[in-house]
Amino acid sequence: MTVNLEALASKARWVWAETLRMHRLAPETRVASSLSAVEIFTTLYYGDLLAHNGGDPRWEGRDRLIVSKGHGSISLFPILADRGFFDKAELDRVCQEGSFLGGIPDTIIPGYETINGSLGHGIGVACGMALGLKRKRSSNHIFVVAGDGEFCEGSMWEGVMFAAHHRLDNLTVIIDNNKLCMLDRCENIMTVEPFDRRFEAFGWEARRVDGHDVPALHQALTALKQRGATGRPAVLIADTVKGKGVPELEQDTLCHISTLTAAEIDRATGGER
C-alpha cells in the first residue's frame, strides 16, 4: 500500500488543531506534551504502520501500541475517534462528567492497551506482550511511545535490558524526545542522552529522526517495523519540540502544566477547525 505523505502531513495538521480544540474544552489536559507527539501518532495510525480495527479494539490481528507517556497523548483522542474506535462526538465531552476521555487516558478508552499516567511501566509491559506474541507465533508488532524524561525511571532500563536479552525484534520504542521534564530541560535535571549510544550499548538498534517531519518519521518507522528477524529490539529517537506550533508553549520550559487561553489557541490555529 502506498501512503500519500502529503495527506499524512495534512492529517497531522488536523490532529494538531483538534488537540488544541480539546484543550480549549478541557484546560486540564496536558497540551504541550500532547503536541510534541502529534506526528508520531498520526504516522502510526495513518501511515500503514499500526494494524488496527476501530470496530474491534481487541482484534487479535492488531499491532499493539502502548502509550507509556499517557498524559501526553490527548492528541491520540481525535485519531482514535477518526479511526472508528468511538464516536467523534465524544471528543466534545473530554473531561466532562460521564465521559471516558479523561486528562490521563486509561483502558476505559477503546484503543488504549494499558493503564497510563504512572510513568516507567510501558517498556516492561510491552516486553511481556512482545514475548507473548512470539509464543503465539504472531507476526504482529509492538510499539511503545515513551517520553524522554521517563527514562529517569529505573524500571524503563529493566525493560530495555529484558528486551535485548530476549531478542524481542517485534518491539519498537519511539521516544518523544521533547527535551523537557516538568520543571526544566532534561539535561539540567538528569542526563538521559545520548539515547542512541545508550540503547546500542544495551544491544538495541537505534535511529534518530526529526519527530515533526512526517515523511522522515514514516520512512524510519517503516524500515524499523520491516527489519525482520534481527534479534534486536529497536528504538526511534524522535527529536521533537514540546508545545510544537504554539509559541507561548515552545518558549516556556515550564510548559508541561501550562494552560492556554482561548486567544492563544485562536492565534496559533488561525481559527482553523
Added chain:
Amino acid sequence: MSRPTTMTMRDSFIGTLCDRMATDEAIFFLVADLGAPALDRIRNEYPQRFINVGIAEQNLINVATGLALEGFSVYTYAIAPFITMRAYEQARVNLAVSSQIRPVNVTMLGLGGGVSYVVSGPTHHCLEDLAIMRLLPNMSVYCPSDWVVAAQLVDYTRTTRGPKYIRFDGKALPALYADPAAVDLQKGFARLAPGSDICLVSTGFMSHRAFKVAQERPGVGVIDIFSLKPCDESALAAALASYSHVITMEEGFINNGGLDSLVTKVVREHELRCRQHPVGFNDRYVFELGSRDHLHAINDMDEAAVIALTDRLRAA
C-alpha cells in the same frame, strides 16, 4: 500418591503447577532470580515458559502483565517483601487498577512470609504484605497454612481470572489438613478445632501455633483463614458468633490492616458480642536474633504467651 507429612508450601504449589503445565500451555512461570527444588523441574521441562527476569521485581510484574494481556496465566515468584513492596506500584497500576477494566491472570507468589527468614533481619522479614496487598481493590490475597492448602490454590488460581497474591511460609511445615476437600477456597477459612468460649483466628504459620494451643487448652477453638480476600464474611461471623473472646494470630503487624482488621470488620458489621485480642508484631521492626520461637516469645506470640492469654481471659 504418598506424600511426606512435612513439606514447603512452595514445593507443593510449584510441583502441582508443573504437573498442570503439561496440559495447560497458557501457563508461564516468571522468577526474580529465586529458586526452589520443585522449580528445577519447570526449568528443565518447560524452558520456553520459564523466565528468570533477574533481580528486577518491578520488571517481573510488568513483563507478567504483558504476557497476561496476551492471554497467558502467569505466575511470578520472588521473596515476599520484594515482590510486594519493591514492585507495589507495578502491582497497583498494572494488576489491580488494570484488572477493573480488563482482568489479567497474574498470581504473585511471595516466599518467606512473616519472619520465616528468621536471621535475615528486617529487610527479609515480611510483616506488611497481607495488609498492603489486601488494601488493593481487585486483588485476592491468600495465606495458606500448609502444603495441602497451597496445592489446592493451583487450579483455583489457574481458573479464576484476576490478580492474586499468595504468601508462602519459608519453612517446611507439617500438614494441618488431612483432607484437601476441607479446603473451601470460596469460603476462605476452615475450623481446625471446635471451641466453646475462646476462638483463635489465625493464618499461615500461626495456625500451627493456634492448633497446639487448642490441644493444650480444651475448649479453645481454632479457625484457619487461608483466604483473606475474598473471605465469606457472613460465614465467618456465624462461626464466631458463639464465642466470648476472639484472639487473632498473625505473623504481621497488628492493628494495621492485616488479619485482625478483617476480623474487626466482621465483628463490627455483624454486631458480634465477642471481644478481640490481636496477637502479632507491634509497630516496630525486629532486629533481635534467635530462633523463630525466640522472636515470637519476645513479642508475646509464642504458645506460652497465647496460653497465658487464654488463661487470663478465662480467669477474668
